Amino acid sequence: EDQVTQSPEALRLQEGESSSLNCSYTVSGLRGLFWYRQDPGKGPEFLFTLYSAGEEKEKERLKATLTKKESFLHITAPKPEDSATYLCAVQAQETSGSRLTFGEGTQLTVNP
Amino acid sequence: NAGVTQTPKFQVLKTGQSMTLQCAQDMNHEYMSWYRQDPGMGLRLIHYSVGAGITDQGEVPNGYNVSRSTTEDFPLRLLSAAPSQTSVYFCASSYSHGRPQHFGDGTRLSIL
Numbered sequence: 001e002d003q004v005t006q007s008p009e010a011l012r013l014q015e016g017e018s019s020s021l022n023c024s025y026t027v028s029g030l031r032g033l034f035w036y037r038q039d040p041g042k043g044p045e046f047l048f049t050l051y052s053a054g055e056e057k058e059k060e061r062l063k064a065t066l067t068k069k070e071s072f073l074h075i076t077a078p079k080p081e082d083s084a085t086y087l088c089a090v091q092a093q094e095t096s097g098s099r100l101t102f103g104e105g106t107q108l109t110v111n112p
Numbered sequence: 113n114a115g116v117t118q119t120p121k122f123q124v125l126k127t128g129q130s131m132t133l134q135c136a137q138d139m140n141h142e143y144m145s146w147y148r149q150d151p152g153m154g155l156r157l158i159h160y161s162v163g164a165g166i167t168d169q170g171e172v173p174n175g176y177n178v179s180r181s182t183t184e185d186f187p188l189r190l191l192s193a194a195p196s197q198t199s200v201y202f203c204a205s206s207y208s209h210g211r212p213q214h215f216g217d218g219t220r221l222s223i224l
Contacts, residue, residue, distance in 0.1 A: 004154075032210045043116075043202050043215030044155075051210070087155070091210060097162045098143040098206045098213055099170065102155040 002027045006088050006103035013078055013110050021073040021106045023088030033071050034100065035064050036087040044087055047073075078110045114138050118203050118216035125193045125223050133188040133219050135203030143206045144186040145170070145213065146178065148199040155202065161186055193223045 005024045013019055025033065032051050036044035048057040050066040057064045061082065063074040073086055085107045089100040119134045137144065145160040147170075157170030159178040167178050175197060177189040186205075190197060200220050204213040 034212055036215075041217070043204075043217045046212040046214065049210075049212055089155075095209075096168065097160040098145060098204075098209060098211070099157055099160060100145075100155075100213060102147075104152065104154040 002090055002092055002101040004088055004090055004101055004103035006086075006106050008106060009104070010107045011109070013075075013108070015079055015110055015112050016077050018074070018076045018078070020075070021086055021108070023071040023073070023103055024069060025071070025088075025090045026069075027090045027092045027101070029093030031091045031093045031095065033066055034089045034091070035071070035073055036089065038085045038087055038105070047086075075108070078108075080110045080112050083108055083110045116203055116205055116214055116216035118201075118219050120219060121217070122220045123222070125190075125221065127193060127195060127223060129193050131190050131193065133190075133201055133203075133221070135186045135188065135216060136184050137186075137203075137205040137214075138184065139205060139207075139214065140183060141205035141207050141214075142183065143208065143213075144180070145204045145206075146176070146186070146188045147202045147204065148172065149202060149218075150199050158188065158201075190221075195223050197221065198223045 035047040038044045048064040085105045089102040146158040147155040161167045161180040204215045206213040
């Protein structure tokens with residue numbers, strides 16, 4: 001059974017204080033690992049897809065990395081508008097359709 | 113470009129009532145999915161489809177039906193609503209395996 005565990009559950013940062021969110025996963029052959037951002041009352045918004053260990057993707061203040069067991073979402077010099085819940089999900093190689101297994105998310109608050 | 117559109121945004125039902133949650137996408141995606149999101153449990157897959165006329169069960173299918181008569185639409189039917197089905201429901205679509213899923217903004221459903 002595929003499993004995704006995210007930590008911490010909640011994180012409070014001061015504006016400009018860099019940090020990392022963790023996503024640990026177990027899957028029988030990884031097809032892809034996905035990071036999403038979710039704002040209150042909205043659906044998840046796609047950020048990154050990582051396909052193989054060693055891969056990195058960047059977008060503005062966010063950088064996602066992948067190993068064989070976990071992924072990190074690094075946030076550099078965050079701003080209050082980065083406050084959101086960040087979700088990690090995996091898709092297994094043998095999965096039919098586009099099934100995703102999600103973690104419970106990390107709720108990030110960035111104070112000005 | 114609307115993306116994934118879900119209606120209604122909010123709904124209150126009484127136990128035993130039936131209803132249909134609507135989902136439409138305008139990106140010509142073959143793959144569509146329904147998830148529910150509950151506190152402390154993350155997003156869980158209910159049903160999914162890999163194309164018109166083809167559907168399959170996800171992790172929590174009991175009490176829900178789906179059909180896919182067109183590429184654009186993927187409605188979710190609650191046959192006899194129960195309080196345990198109180199949740200936020202998200203519809204998503206993607207181009208293919210391993211490609212990111214795009215989510216609607218959800219339907220918030222309360223069952224009394």
